[in-house]
Amino acid sequence: MSNQPQFYQQSQIPSTINRWRRNFGQNKMASAALLLLVLIVLVAIFAPWIAPYDPATQFSDLKVPPAWYDNGMSQYLLGTDDLGRDLFSRLVHGARLSLKLALIVVVLASSIGMLLGCITALSGLLVDQLIMRLMDLILALPSLLLAIVIVALIGPGLPNAIYAVAIVLIPHFVLVTRNAIKAELSKEYVTAMILDGANKTRLFTRSILPNILPALVVQLTLAFSTAILEIAALGFLGLGAQAPYPEWGTILSESHAYITIAPWTVALPGLAIFFTLLSINLVGDGLRDAMDLDE
Amino acid sequence: MLAACHYGDGASVKDHVLVYCSEGSPETFNPQLSTSGTTFDASSRPLYNRLVAFKPGTTFLQPSLATHWEVSKDGTEYRFFLRKNVQFHANDSFTPTRPFNADDVIFSLERQWAKSHPFHRVSSLRFGYFDSMELGNLISAITKVDDHQLKITLKQADSPFLATMAMDFTSILSAEYADQLMRAGTPELIDTQPIGTGPFQLVRYQPDAFIRFKAHPDYWQGKQPLENLVYAITPDPSLRFARTLAGECDVMANPLPVHIEVAATQKNLDVIEAPGLNIAFLSMNTQKAPFNNRKVRIALNHAINKSSIIQAVYQDTARVAKNPIPPSMWSYDKSVSDYDYNPERARRLLKEAGYSDGFDLNIWTMSAQRAYNPNAKKMAELIQQDLRQVGINVNISTFEFGTFLAKTRRGDHHAALMGWISDNGDPDNFFTPLLSCSATLSGTNSAFWCNPQFSHLIHQARSTGDVLSRQKLYKKAQQLFKVESPWVPIAHSTQHVIVNPRVQNFTIYPSGGVYFKGVSLRPKIRPVDKKKPKKPESRQPSPKKLDTKRGAQSNG
């Protein structure tokens, strides 16, 4: 394909996916971010093999700085915290935990959200308005506020934090799905196909679904980054993963007290969250540009 | 206002204000209604006086609102002679028309004592200390002799009584103010808009934010050099420390060990330390096997490595404990020899007692941080490790503070990590509530250890007024305690306060608490005059002298 000279392009129109892939590849920042993201995912998957120690083991070497400092120790690459736990192992397991949690949240929110979105888009006015009013309301509420109210109702801790964040994210999926479907439905080719007598289900799966895919994919990446951030925020506030889970936000809430004497225990987990979010956002941006979507 | 001329002359506002970072909001401004140190720091200590007071930095008593006192031969009659010309505070709604007199003392005590007193049920809070120290059962009569003389008759002799009269809950309120409020129909204001005789008076209180005090212009010991005092209420310990580090607070109490570490390296912070009147110990329930066997109890004493606990849990801010009272308490017996860390000997003792295979043990801890124990859970984990070496299998259970107290009082535990902070600086305050036979009924004797000989010794010491004989009796008691060992005494934690070098004359009281009487601020130093880095040692020589001092308790 790439060997074809330019002026014969019309005989080889690249498929949509390939076109997207090529657009994305031309975006250097996004490609680099994708690599970083893949790296983070790999670290998360292989965490038990990568981490030299168990994240909860307390050694007697307390508050050791990272290995490249003068008084660092080589066996603790990123140093230890106030209870003598190896920071590198904690961060690596934290990656696994954060990504796993975010994945669960996004799968939950997207499946429920997209289902609801389809239902409202294809239903009559009353059902549509009812659900949309409710979604509008939840969307109007600040996400973290709603999350902490839910946590207050059902109690702090890991599983509840997942439910809380998932509930907060559902309306976004509902909105995007519904709007995208409605936009497609109003297009002329759909009207034409219906007049032609096309089977409604096949219409939906063959034509509409693929066309709303870009919007959904972008929403998924957005939701992923929001999920990681919200879970970390809840952890930081003490409402999410509880100690000694090595969730990055929880680690920050514990190391906050030692900011002046062990600043690496604050800087490094924060950097982990930052780079993860940055790479997801860059990839999301790149996808949006590649798929030629309006904001 | 009167401060206007002050600030006009270019002096910084901060030079006239001392900011204290406190760890919480007071429950009330009336110390009668609380048992919490935080409440006392905000009420009894700045706003009120009591009949007697502790000499700063010691557990010895000195006159305060009572200039002197006489005790009858049989120890049941106390005659207090009251100070003249002591003025109460004046605020927007109240101006005192007379100085302090016996009526005020009678009002303050009777309010807590007499159920029929009009002010007895004014507040929804209880008179915590009055009830738990059982003053109601001890006092038989309070009689006014004249405006400046008062007689208190007890049902039986009780030598700690005088020390009890220095406790926060015996603070003297204004009877005149109480009358005025009662007539206005707002008696509850006596607890929320306080009037006392203390060195400072309340200006404004914003809950969870700050408390503002100003110097009492007519204070009987002279107006305080400190013009304005602000308590910045900051429950989060790391924020408290950050504020102190940045100079926004001048004094910070109850620092965590990590803060002490950092403060020691800072030029602009001083760390003051003094031994605390407290103890942390492992209490063994002697009513449950195998702790009914003395050999087992002594075995545990040998099995636990106390110095590593001091290092890991307290980060060296504590001393190893061997007696039930701390070294800074008079009558402490230095000559008692502690059981050394000796796992071999522990195993041998267990074998002799018939437990060569060890046994299972459940240790209870509480989740809250206390002044005598910054991390009970960590301590339990270290003990768990130690006891495993001698074949004892430990399981740790953690409870919330209130639940923990309730359950241990019932004796549900096998062994528990307990502690105690002195209420009144008298040795009896450790022995009776923690180790007497009668305390097994109320449950405060968590080892449920009733030794008639021991109980007799401390009961005698309590009833006699003679300090020397009390000392002898307590010594015998400590020796007996060591032989029977219902506890493993672990540590006495040192009290630390972090202060800004511009604060002068700040003293730590062994009984705990934050006092600002006599404290002043040094005006701003120019950069040229900056002090050299300070070593993290104690700045107060007198508290350290306490372990050797066995002076007579002032009795008049």
Added chain:
Amino acid sequence: MARVLLRQLLVLLLSLVTLTIFTFSLTLFFPQDMVIIAGQTTNDFGNLVNHYWHYLNSILSGEWGQSRINGQNVLDEFLIHIPATIELSVMALLFSLCLGLPLGIIAAENKNKWQDKLVVSSTLIGYSMPIFWWGMLLVLLFSLTLGIAPVASRIGFEYDILPVTGFMLIDTLLSDQPYAIEAFYNALEHLILPTIVLGTIPLAIFTRVTRSAMIEALASDYIRTAKAKGLSYSRIIWLHALRNALIPIVTVISLQISVLITGTLITETIFAWPGVGKWLLEAVYRRDLVTLHGGLLAIAMIVIMMNIMVEIAIHFINPKLRRRK
């Protein structure tokens, strides 16, 4: 015009009613605590409408229950805490607008050149920054290490300022203390770091939106025609382009209100700012559901009202909508 207002008012009413139904359904989870507001619930769904009516009456009459923190009326507590939050949020909004708009314009003006790339990467960084970490870093650097910014709170403790309006900047100026002006500057100092922390994400968003809106406006036909005709990048063109770009910017402002409130929860924690965020978090830690309910209701009402106001504002600005009868 009146039609627009009327329509928006209707939407407002509908949204508020939906809100109360939503919060009422939340109270069904913990009937004991909400007795004061909702009346005795009997788990009998037939009575649901009655209960809702009782609930609505309580809310409208200001009886929002008692806070478990200090026993005061929840609505009163909210009103005491909200000025601090409003002051901070307004400062953060101003900060993000005053910086975001110029930055977005510069980026649009220099599209694809280094200024643009710098701005775009900065916004991405600002957008991906977890603000609790960002706040900690700023405090570590500026307060604890350099000592040039205060650590927390709205004003130094040495200043005794009476809370007349609840807005510290105003109250210091109203104060009759001799150090009033000094206190005013001190309050400003205390606002700096929290404003930066809270305003970072809105700043990133405004910059992006301004940039894309300006790019689109600059690429529009009539601007290109004006340029072709020979008008330089004069201020007149800029003003035209800006006016068109304003619409999406104003739309985004209403979204930022939610972002600000979320951010306020975290910022007030870090800086011990005595606003609604800190108050609500206290309530969560103590499981004070009555306070949480009140806070949620109040904040949601404010957000809905602000959204409606922005909608109305858009109608004024957007000539296309304005002319529609």
